[in-house]
Amino acid sequence: MMWTPRVNAVLGSIVVTVGFWLTWGEMSPAxxxxLALGVAVALDWLGSTIARVWAWATLLLGLESLAWPIVTMVRIRMTSAEPSxxxxxxxxxxxxxxxFSSIFWLTFSYGIFKRMVKQDSSPKQG
Structure with missing residues (x-):
């Protein structure tokens, strides 16, 4: 079924968008x-299989989680010289x-990518 990776790309884009919203706080609905449409198109383009779609989605989640502390520190530094x-x-x-969440999501993504490479390199039984 060709539509199954597309459905997963849409679901993955929703997950990534929620993660982005949690990182940045306020975001306009537009x-x-x-962002959701852009990520869905990117995941659909990058992911020819369900595993590939979720490998990229979890990689994006890991990068968002890694950016969260940096964004928080920059926001606080912009509002005051000395944090309360x-x-x-x-x-x-x-x-x-x-x-911790970035380590989890990046490791999870690495595992999916590694499993895909292992499956792609294994000889096909026919």
Whole structure:
């Protein structure tokens, strides 16, 4: 079924868009729709199989998770010279959860890509 990777590309784009929204906070609905459509087209173009679609989607999630602490620190630095205790707690939370979730998603993506390469290089039984 050719439509199955496309459905997964749409689902993956929704997941990536929600992750982007969680990273950046406020986003206009038009920007969210544009991002979702752009990611869906990219995932459809990059992913010829369901595994390939989700490998790219989880890679994007890992990169978003890695960017989350950086975005949080830049935002806080732009608002004040010295962060308050509450802002320091927000930075700590972003660093801990961002680091652990990025390691998880990047490792998960690596595993999917590695499995695809292994399956592509194995001899076909016919």
């Amino acid at each position: 920007l969210m729709v544009g 205790d509450q802002e320091m707690g927000l930075i700590l939370t972003a660093v801990l959860f961002g680091l």
